[in-house]
Amino acid sequence: MTLGASPLSTVLEQFRSSNPTPGGGSAAALAGALGASLLAMVASLPRPRAASDIDLQRLQDAGERTASLAKDLERLIDRDAEAYDLVVNAYRLPKSTDEEKAVRTDRIQAALRVAIDTPMDVMRACAAALDESETVGTLGNANASSDVKVGIELLRAGLRGAQLNVEINLGSVKDRAYADDVVREMQRLSA
Amino acid sequence: MTLGASPLSTVLEQFRSSNPTPGGGSAAALAGALGASLLAMVASLPRPRAASDIDLQRLQDAGERTASLAKDLERLIDRDAEAYDLVVNAYRLPKSTDEEKAVRTDRIQAALRVAIDTPMDVMRACAAALDESETVGTLGNANASSDVKVGIELLRAGLRGAQLNVEINLGSVKDRAYADDVVREMQRLSA
Numbered sequence: 001m002t003l004g005a006s007p008l009s010t011v012l013e014q015f016r017s018s019n020p021t022p023g024g025g026s027a028a029a030l031a032g033a034l035g036a037s038l039l040a041m042v043a044s045l046p047r048p049r050a051a052s053d054i055d056l057q058r059l060q061d062a063g064e065r066t067a068s069l070a071k072d073l074e075r076l077i078d079r080d081a082e083a084y085d086l087v088v089n090a091y092r093l094p095k096s097t098d099e100e101k102a103v104r105t106d107r108i109q110a111a112l113r114v115a116i117d118t119p120m121d122v123m124r125a126c127a128a129a130l131d132e133s134e135t136v137g138t139l140g141n142a143n144a145s146s147d148v149k150v151g152i153e154l155l156r157a158g159l160r161g162a163q164l165n166v167e168i169n170l171g172s173v174k175d176r177a178y179a180d181d182v183v184r185e186m187q188r189l190s191a
Numbered sequence: 192m193t194l195g196a197s198p199l200s201t202v203l204e205q206f207r208s209s210n211p212t213p214g215g216g217s218a219a220a221l222a223g224a225l226g227a228s229l230l231a232m233v234a235s236l237p238r239p240r241a242a243s244d245i246d247l248q249r250l251q252d253a254g255e256r257t258a259s260l261a262k263d264l265e266r267l268i269d270r271d272a273e274a275y276d277l278v279v280n281a282y283r284l285p286k287s288t289d290e291e292k293a294v295r296t297d298r299i300q301a302a303l304r305v306a307i308d309t310p311m312d313v314m315r316a317c318a319a320a321l322d323e324s325e326t327v328g329t330l331g332n333a334n335a336s337s338d339v340k341v342g343i344e345l346l347r348a349g350l351r352g353a354q355l356n357v358e359i360n361l362g363s364v365k366d367r368a369y370a371d372d373v374v375r376e377m378q379r380l381s382a
Contacts, residue, residue, distance in 0.1 A: 004200040008221075011199050012265055015228035016258055018235040024341030027225050030199075031345055034218050037206035044209040067207055074203055146359045150215030150352035154222055157348035161341035168337045 002078045020088075025080035025115075028161025029122045033073035035154030036129040038147050040067035042140040050139035059139040062132040069129045073158070076122050080165070083118045086111040087169070108172070115169045116182060122162035126155045127189045163190055193269045211279075216271035216306075219352025220313045224264035226345030227320040229338050231258035233331040234323075241330035250330040253323040260320045264349070267313050271356070274309045277302040278360070299363070306360045307373060313353035317346045318380045354381055 003011050003022060015022055043063025050059045090107040094100045130152065137148040166186055173179045194202050194213060206213055234254025241250045281298040285291045321343065328339040357377055364370045 004203075005198050007196055008199050008202050008268075009195040009265065012195075012224055012228050012261060015225060016231040016235075016261055018232065018237070020232075020236065020335070020338075023232070023335070024229060024338040027229055027338075027341055027345060030225060031222055031348065033203055034206060034221060037203050038215060038218055040207045041209065041211075041214070044207075045211065046209070070203060070207055074200065077199075144211070144214070146355040147211075147215040147218075149355050150218055153348040153352050153355075154218060157222065157344040161344050164337040164340050164344075 003081070004074055004078065021081040021084050022077070023081070023084065024161055025084065025119050025122070025165040026077045028119065028158045028165065029073050029076040029080055030158075031154045031161060032122055032126040032129070032158030033070050033077065035126070035151040035156075035158060036066045036070035036073055038151035038154070039063075039129060039133055039136045040070055042144040042147050042151070043136050045141040045144055047141050048139055049142055055139050058135055062135040062139075066129050066132050066136070069125045073122065073125050076118060076125070080118045080122070083111070083115040087115050109174055112169050112173055113178070116166050116173070119162035119165040120182065120185065123159050123166070123186065123189045126159040126162065130155050130159070159190060194272070195265055195269065212272040212275050213268070214272070214275065215352055216275065216310050216313070216356040217268045219310065219349045219356065220264050220267040220271055221349075222345045222352060223313055223317040223320070223349030224261050224268065226317070226342040226347075226349060227257045227261035227264060229342035229345070230254075230320060230324055230327045231261055233335040233338050233342070234327050236332040236335055238332050239330055240333055246330050249326055253326040253330075257320050257323050257327070260316045264313060264316050267309060267316070271309045271313070274302070274306040278306050300365055303360050303364055304369070307357050307364070310353035310356040311373065311376065314350050314357070314377065314380045317350040317353065321346050321350070350381060 015027060040063050043059050043066065048059055050056045090111040093104040093107055095104050133148060133152050137145065163186060166182065170179055170182060206218060231254050234250050234257065239250055241247045281302040284295040284298055286295050324339060324343050328336065354377060357373065361370055361373060
């Protein structure tokens, strides 16, 4: 059963359990999904501050984007746990012969890419939702300003949490051109 | 149905919906529950760095405390939504006569206390879990150091998110002695 389909109590229990997954990467995606959802909620509340048709449209667009990003982030909760398992399974491959060693190295490198690309997607989605926060905060219902601020806190925690998960995997990557690209994009997203 | 008993997808959908609850207060409690759960997970992983009996016991105690705080925070997710409804319902009471006005004022003030005490409990639980993070980070399995860091990020976001929810309600409180006590404790907890 996916984490999305599991009762929230069970999901939290699984985060607490002595299984390494779900771990910090999935938690970061979930924090981002929560933050983006709060922004989407505020964008859809009645009595927005947006008054002109153009501003109402901007607010509605921001609401649709944050709702869509929240759904992307929700999918990344499970994907991060799967990526972790890929890496662990690759490290467990046999390494007795040269051929086995070569296969194992390839598998580890491929798995590391998935384990990096997944939290990178979390960072991208959190950053994209943060880009909408000013529109929602300025044009949404004034009584929900604390919800916008909590949403921002959660998206930032999601972004930083995902970054920590990119960084731990990056050290083991052999393709330095790829690693350099990741570092550059990561710096841009966390700025 | 409580949020804890609902599938995670449904919970996120409810955060996204145009209903004001669950809102930022519940989201802050959930972020805290996630953060405390990650610390509890790291404390229970095999191969801890703790070697002496005393350190192993310290790590186990930290694990039990963070697991228990995570459960407290989980309950606060629903309690925050209930507190919000109390305040809204109190404001909707009739205010045509002096007697109605007096009853309404009393109910609003009582509801505001619940709407302040609930995120204060979230702040207390997040701060208490953060107090355990050094023990878990120093003595827990070294491979899970990023999980500890993500846990800290989430607990801080939960603490700050809860503080925002205390602050928005504090302005309407008439009992200034109570409000001053809350501000003092809030400053201590967020330090």
